[in-house]
Amino acid sequence: MKYKGSSNFSHRQKDRIGVLITNLGTPESPTAAGLKPYLKQFLSDPRVVEVPRFIWWFILNGVILNLRPRRSAKAYATVWTDEGSPLMSITKQQHSALEARCRKEYGDDVIIDYAMRYGQPSIEGALDRLTAQGARKLVVLPLYPQYCASTTASTFDALSQDFVKRRWIPELRFVTQYHDNPAYIEALATKVKAHWEAHGRADKLLMSYHGIPKRYLLNGDPYHCQCHKTSRLLAEALGLSKDDYMTTFQSRFGKEEWLKPYTDETMKSLPGQGIKSVQVVCPGFSADCLETIEEIGEENKEYFMEAGGQRYEYIEALNADSDHIDVLFGIIQENLHGWQLDDDLEARAQRAQAMGANQ
Numbered sequence: 001m002k003y004k005g006s007s008n009f010s011h012r013q014k015d016r017i018g019v020l021i022t023n024l025g026t027p028e029s030p031t032a033a034g035l036k037p038y039l040k041q042f043l044s045d046p047r048v049v050e051v052p053r054f055i056w057w058f059i060l061n062g063v064i065l066n067l068r069p070r071r072s073a074k075a076y077a078t079v080w081t082d083e084g085s086p087l088m089s090i091t092k093q094q095h096s097a098l099e100a101r102c103r104k105e106y107g108d109d110v111i112i113d114y115a116m117r118y119g120q121p122s123i124e125g126a127l128d129r130l131t132a133q134g135a136r137k138l139v140v141l142p143l144y145p146q147y148c149a150s151t152t153a154s155t156f157d158a159l160s161q162d163f164v165k166r167r168w169i170p171e172l173r174f175v176t177q178y179h180d181n182p183a184y185i186e187a188l189a190t191k192v193k194a195h196w197e198a199h200g201r202a203d204k205l206l207m208s209y210h211g212i213p214k215r216y217l218l219n220g221d222p223y224h225c226q227c228h229k230t231s232r233l234l235a236e237a238l239g240l241s242k243d244d245y246m247t248t249f250q251s252r253f254g255k256e257e258w259l260k261p262y263t264d265e266t267m268k269s270l271p272g273q274g275i276k277s278v279q280v281v282c283p284g285f286s287a288d289c290l291e292t293i294e295e296i297g298e299e300n301k302e303y304f305m306e307a308g309g310q311r312y313e314y315i316e317a318l319n320a321d322s323d324h325i326d327v328l329f330g331i332i333q334e335n336l337h338g339w340q341l342d343d344d345l346e347a348r349a350q351r352a353q354a355m356g357a358n359q
């Protein structure tokens with residue numbers, strides 16, 4: 001096997017620290033043709049769907065990939081903008097803002113790129129670009145505040161699958177979660193308070209997180225606990241009592257039981273319990289996307305209003321807010337501690353020359 005090196009490798013090249021922010025990925029276009037390859041890659045990941053491969057292959061290729069692309073495309077079409085998918089355009093904004101912060105603080109010693117776990121820009125492409133610029137040390141920050149095997153560990157799988165093919169793998173620091181990071185909790189609290197100032201309070205604040213099958217929790221995934229801890233800390237930061245807020249789980253897929261309470265069922269039942277106004281925040285989503293804009297902003301609003309609710313407001317994700325950029329930059333900086341860059345470039349090049357190697 002020939003291991004992959006950098007195409008423009010030079011012994012004189014300056015060593016750098018690379019930072020890679022990642023998110024889930026999104027289709028290329030809001031059409032069935034755009035959805036099919038995206039869903040195929042996503043739903044073929046054994047970290048996402050933990051079902052024996054041979055059974056799942058038939059369900060996925062025989063049923064899901066024939067029905068879901070068209071259905072999902074319709075939903076994506078409602079959130080698509082001139083800049084494309086919200087998840088992609090917000091990730092680009094987060095990247096640009098963090099790049100400016102890195103450049104200001106570290107010049108060109110620290111370089112930052114972004115990638116998606118599924119689709120483009122790929123993790124492999126980002127690692128090619130970073131290593132070609134001399135990134136010998138690497139911080140990877142998946143933009144998932146709560147650890148989940150389906151998202152966080154899957155990102156690590158993609159990195160390792162890339163490293164298996166690479167000659168010079170960078171020293172790696174991988175951020176697995178930041179669900180109780182004080183700056184993150186504070187940024188969420190500031191966002192909710194700003195919403196309260198503009199719109200007043202509601203009967204309840206719902207904190208809705210993406211769901212996962214309950215089986216994953218029973219098999220040891222810490223996601224459920226981390227979501228609840230984020231909620232508790234956010235509630236404390238807002239001075240809320242237990243009756244003022246609720247943690248729910250959205251975006252169910254398939255027939256098995258997922259984490260409960262379900263967001264949609266909760267919305268349908270709250271008005272009957274005398275809760276006529278709700279505000280919804282989604283602390284697990286670092287960027288607004290289909291699951292927040294359409295599912296929380298539109299679909300669940302309909303459930304709530306149809307059940308007799310009177311006021312429903314979605315509080316946007318932290319996105320590229322400057323508070324959020326501060327949080328993420330803080331996490332990056334924590335992970336740079338103690339890292340020195342090799343500045344012995346001339347000696348390195350001379351040694352290489354003596355050995356007849358490319359300088």
Ligand SMILES: C=CC1=C(C)c2cc3[nH]c(cc4nc(cc5[nH]c(cc1n2)c(C)c5CCC(=O)O)C(CCC(=O)O)=C4C)c(C)c3C=C
Pocket residue numbers: 024025026027043048049068072085087144148150151210211212213223251253284285288289290291
């Ligand atoms: C099939 C099982 C799924 C698991 C488990 C799952 C976990 C999970 N997902 C996110 C974040 C996002 N998911 C998004 C979309 C999405 N998720 C699933 C399925 C599972 N997710 C599907 C099939 C889709 C595609 C849309 C659809 O057809 O319904 C997104 C939005 C991406 C976008 O383009 O806007 C995000 C973000 C987390 C955090 C998570 C586990 C904790």
Ligand SMILES: [Fe+2]
Pocket residue numbers: 210251
């Ligand atoms: Fe999902």
Ligand SMILES: [Fe+2]
Pocket residue numbers: 251290291295
């Ligand atoms: Fe959804």
